[in-house]
Amino acid sequence: MTHTHLLKSLFLCCCLLFYRTWGNAQQLQDLSTISDAPSLAAWFKKAKEAQNAAGLYQAAYRYVFIDSALYRGLKVYEVTLYEQELKMTIGNDQAAGLQRLIGQARQQYGNALVQKESYSSMSFEARTADENFLLTVEAENETAIRKKTTARLERTFKKVADYAYPRLSKTIQPDANGIFYYLETDTYNTNLQIHVNGIPVADKGSSALILNPFILSAADGLSVTILVNPGTDEMGMAEQVIGKRSYFAATLYAGTMQNGTLKPLKAYPLCEGYKGYVTDTLMEDGHEVHSSYMGNPKYGTSSITCTYQLQPKINYTLEGWRNGTDLRTETGLKEQVIALYEKLSRAILDKDAREFDDLLILQGKERATSTYNATPGHLVEDWEAWMELFAYTNITRIEKDFDLEFSNDGKLVYAVPKTQLHMLRAIGKNRAAGFSFYMYKSGKELKFIR
Numbered sequence: 462m463t464h465t466h467l468l469k470s471l472f473l474c475c476c477l478l479f480y481r482t483w484g485n486a487q488q489l490q491d492l493s494t495i496s497d498a499p500s501l502a503a504w505f506k507k508a509k510e511a512q513n514a515a516g517l518y519q520a521a522y523r524y525v526f527i528d529s530a531l532y533r534g535l536k537v538y539e540v541t542l543y544e545q546e547l548k549m550t551i552g553n554d555q556a557a558g559l560q561r562l563i564g565q566a567r568q569q570y571g572n573a574l575v576q577k578e579s580y581s582s583m584s585f586e587a588r589t590a591d592e593n594f595l596l597t598v599e600a601e602n603e604t605a606i607r608k609k610t611t612a613r614l615e616r617t618f619k620k621v622a623d624y625a626y627p628r629l630s631k632t633i634q635p636d637a638n639g640i641f642y643y644l645e646t647d648t649y650n651t652n653l654q655i656h657v658n659g660i661p662v663a664d665k666g667s668s669a670l671i672l673n674p675f676i677l678s679a680a681d682g683l684s685v686t687i688l689v690n691p692g693t694d695e696m697g698m699a700e701q702v703i704g705k706r707s708y709f710a711a712t713l714y715a716g717t718m719q720n721g722t723l724k725p726l727k728a729y730p731l732c733e734g735y736k737g738y739v740t741d742t743l744m745e746d747g748h749e750v751h752s753s754y755m756g757n758p759k760y761g762t763s764s765i766t767c768t769y770q771l772q773p774k775i776n777y778t779l780e781g782w783r784n785g786t787d788l789r790t791e792t793g794l795k796e797q798v799i800a801l802y803e804k805l806s807r808a809i810l811d812k813d814a815r816e817f818d819d820l821l822i823l824q825g826k827e828r829a830t831s832t833y834n835a836t837p838g839h840l841v842e843d844w845e846a847w848m849e850l851f852a853y854t855n856i857t858r859i860e861k862d863f864d865l866e867f868s869n870d871g872k873l874v875y876a877v878p879k880t881q882l883h884m885l886r887a888i889g890k891n892r893a894a895g896f897s898f899y900m901y902k903s904g905k906e907l908k909f910i911r
Contacts, residue, residue, distance in 0.1 A: 489529060489531045489536070490527065490530045490531065491530070491531040491532075492504075492530050492531065492532045492537075492540070492542075492547070492549075493531065493532055493533050493534075495542075495547060497591060497592070497618055498545060498591070498592075498618035498619060498620050501542070501544070501545065501546075501547060501618055502544055502545070502620075504542070505525065505542055505543070505544050508525045508542070509525070512525075523543060523544075524541050524542060524543050525541070525542045526539075526540065526541055526542075527540040527542070528540075530549070532549060532551075532614075533558075533562060533565070534558050534561070535551050535552075535555050535558045535559070535562065536551075536552055536555065537549040537550060537551055537552065537614075538550045538551075538552055545617060545618050545619070545620065546615070546616070546617045546618070547614075547615070547616045547617075547618075548613075548614070548615045548616075549613070549614050550611065550612070550613055550614075551611060551612040551613070551614060552611060553608060553609045553610060553611050554608055554609070556606050556607060556608055556610060559598065559606060559610065559612055560603070560606060562596070562612075562614075563585060563596070563598075563603065566585055566587070566594065566596060570587035570589065570594060572637060572719070572720065573587045573588065573589055573720065574586070574587045575587065575720045578601060578602055579601065580601060581599065581601060582597060582598060582599050582600065582601065583597075583598050583600060583601060583602060583603070584596065584597045584598070585598075588721075588836070588838040589837065589838050590619070590630035590631055590837040590838050590840065590841050591618065591619055591838075591841075592616055592617060592618045592619060593615075593616070593617040593619075593838070594615075594616055595614070595615045595616075596612060596613070596614050596615075597612060597613045597614075598610065598612040599611050599612065619838075619841045619842075619845065620845075624814060624815070624844070625818055625822045625826075626818050626821060626822050626825050626840065626843075626844050627840055627841045627844040627845075629822075629825055629826055629829050629834070629837075629840050630829075630834070630837035630838065630840040630841050631837070633826070633829050633830055633834040633837075634834065635833060635834045635835060635837060636776070636833040636834070636835075637717070637719075637833075637835075638717060639717065639718075639775070639776065639777075639832075639833030639835065640715055640716070640717065640726075640773070640774050640775055641671060641673055641714075641715070641716055641717065641718055641723060641832070641833075641835075642671075642672045642673060642676065642683060642713065642714070642715055642773055643669040643670060643671045643672060643713075643714050643716070643723060644669070644670045644672060644685065644711060644712070644713055644714075645669055645670070645711065645712050645714065646670075646687075646709070646710070646711045647708075647709070647710045647711070647736065648689070648707075648708065648709040648710070649692075649706065649707060649708050649709075649755075650692030650693065650704065650706060650707040651689050651690065651691065651692050651703065651707050651708075651709050652689075652690040652691070652692060653687060653688070653689060653709075654687070654688040654690070655670070655685070655686070655687050655688075656684075656685070656686040656687075656688075656869075657672050657675040657676075657683070657684070657685055658675050658676065658677075658681065658682070658683065658684050658868075659684070659868050659869030659870060660675050660868045660869075660873055660899075661866045661867075661868070662675065669714075669723055671723075671832065672685070672713075673775065673831040673832055674827070674828050674831045674832070675911070676773055676775060676831065677778065677779045677780075677781045677783065678775070678777070678778040678779065679772065679773055679774065679775050679776075682770060682771070682772055682773065683770065683771050683772075683773045684768070684769070684770045685713055685731070685767075685768070685769050685770075686766065686767070687711055687731060687732065687765075687766070687767045687768075688764060688765070688766050689703065689709050689732070689735070689765035689766070690703075690764050691703045691704065691707065691763070691764075692704070692707050701763065702760070702761050702762060702763050703757060703760055703761070703762055703763070703765065704757070704760055705739055705741075705756050705757060705760040705761075706754070706756045706757070707756070707757055707760065708735060708736035708737070708755060708756050708757045709732060709735045709736060709757065709765065710730075710731075710732060710733075710735060710736040711730075711731040711767065712728050712729065712730050712731065713728070713729040713730075713731055713769055713771075714726075714727070714728055714729070715727045715729075715773075715774070718832075718833070718835040718836075721835070721836050729769055729771065731767045731769050732765060732767035734758060734759055735757050735758070735759055735765060736755070736756075736757065737755070737757075737758045738753050738754065738755060738756070739753065739754065739756035739757065739758055739760070740752065740753045741753075741754075775831075777830050777831060777833075779827050779830060780827075781827060781901075781910065782868075782872040782873050782901035782903075782910055783872075784903045785872035785873070785901035785902055785903050786872070786902050786903070787870065787871035787872065788867065788871050788872065788873075788874045788901075788902060789867055789871040790871075791902070794865065794874070795863075795865065797902075797906075798863075798865070798874070798884075798900065798907065799859060799861065800907075801900065801906070801907045801908075801909070802859045802884055802885045802896075803859060804816070804820060805817070805820055805885055805896060806857040806859060806885060806887075808820060809850065809851060809854055809857060809887050810854065810856075810857060812851045812852075814848065814851070817847065820909060821909060823908060823909065823910060824898060824899075824909045824910050824911055825840065827910065827911070828911065850887055850889075850894050853889035853890065853892050854887040854888065854889045854894075855888060855889050855890070856888050857885060857886065857887050857888065858881065858885070858886045858888065859884065859885050860876070860878035860879070860880060860881055860883075860884050860885075862878070862879045862880055863876045863877055863879055863884065864876070864877045864879070865877070872901055873899050873900070873901055873910070873911070874899070874900050874901070875897075875898075875899050875900070876897070876900075878897070881895075882895055883895025883896055883897045884896065884897045884898075885897070898910070898911060899911035
C-alpha cells in the first residue's frame with residue numbers, strides 16, 4: 462500500500478511539473494511595448510539574434526512570424542513583424558477589447574484618423590509623420606461589433622533620419638484651422654497662363670492648384686491673373702481666336718484641409734460667362750435643326766484676361782525671395798541654372814543625403830509652413846522615396862534646352878524644359894523621377910525656393 466501510494470504521489474508530482482513546464486512554454490509574448498520605429502527595431506533585432514543563436518533557418522527571413530501573441534490586452538494571431546512593420550489578426554470573442562482599441566486610436570491620432578464604412582466592414586486609417594495605421598474590422602459599423610467579430614491591424618513605422626527635411630514633420634506645428642487658397646479651372650481647347658502675385662504658375666491639370674506657397678504674408682495680398690489664349694483647330698493648327706467650342710471657367714476658393722482633403726469655405730468665381738450652352742442652327746431636309754452643346758457664349762475674341770485680388774487670411778510670414786536680386790539682368794543665368802541642377806544630380810548619383818538635404822531644405826521648409834504642415838507624414842514619405850531613389854538611379858539627365866520664366870519683379874526664375882517633362886530626371890531600371898524648382902539668388906549662388 463505504501464509502495465502504491467508512493468508511486469501515485471510521484472506520478473502526480475511529475476504531472477504537475479509537466480503542466481507547469483508546458484504552461485511556461487505556452488506563455489504568450491506580449492507585444493504591447495512596440496509603439497514606434499525604435500521599439501520595433503529593437504524587438505526585431507533581439508528576435509533575430511535569438512533565432513541565429515538557436516540555429517533556426519527562419520533567421521534568414523526578412524520577417525518574424527508568431528502564431529499567437531498578446532497586444533494591448535487582446536489575443537492576436539498570425540502575427541508578422543518586419544523591421545518597420547507589424548501585422549496581426551485580432552481573434553473573435555474580444556468585442557470589448559476591440560472597442561477599446563478603436564478608442565485608443567481615436568485618442569492617439571485625433572483628426573488624422575479617418576473612418577470608412579462599407580457593407581461588410583469598416584476601417585480606421587491614419588497617416589502621420591511617425592507611422593501609417595490601419596485597422597480593418599469585419600463589421601459594418603461600431604454598433605455591429607459582436608462576439609464573433611474579427612479584425613486586422615497593420616502598423617508601418619517610419620524612421621525619421623537625422624536630416625533637416627524629414628524633421629520638418631515634427632518641427633513645424635500643424636494648424637488645422639489654417640486657410641488655404643486654391644484655384645480650380647475647367648477648360649476645353651484653350652491655352653492658359655496663370656500668374657499668382659506676379660509669378661508664372663503652371664496649371665498641371667490637377668483638381669486644385671494650391672496658391673499659398675506664392676503668398677509670403679497677409680500684407681502682401683493675393684492677386685490672381687489668368688490669360689486665356691486660343692487652342693487648336695481640328696487639323697492641329699493654332700487658332701487665331703477662341704472658338705465657339707473652347708470654353709473656360711475658373712474659381713478661386715478659400716478653405717481648410719481636413720484629413721488631406723481641401724474643404725471650401727468661400728468661392729470667388731473668375732472669368733464668368735465663358736462657359737455655357739451654345740447652339741448651332743443647321744438645315745436638314747429643308748428644316749432648321751438646333752444643336753446645343755457646352756461651349757463659349759463669348760467666343761470670337763483673341764484672348765481673355767481675368768484678374769482677382771483679395772486680402773488673404775493667413776497667419777504665417779515667409780522670407781521667400783524678398784531679398785533676392787533681379788535675375789533678368791543676371792549674366793550667364795542659364796549656366797547658373799544648369800550648375801545648380803548639376804549639384805542636385807551629383808548628390809543623387811553619389812548617394813549624398815546630406816548634400817541633397819541642404820539643397821532642398823529651404824523650399825521644403827517654406828512650403829510646409831505655407832501649407833500649415835497639414836500632412837506632416839508626406840514630408841517623411843517624400844524623404845523615404847528620395848532615399849529609395851538613390852538606390853535605383855543609374856543615370857541622370859539635365860535638360861540643356863530650356864526657356865526661362867521670371868516673376869514680375871525678376872526675383873524668381875523657373876526653367877521650362879523643351880524636350881523632357883522636368884529639368885532633372887533620375888533614371889533607373891524601369892523607374893524614373895523628375896525635379897523642377899523655382900530659383901532665386903541671395904548672395905553668390907542660385908538656390909531652390911519653390
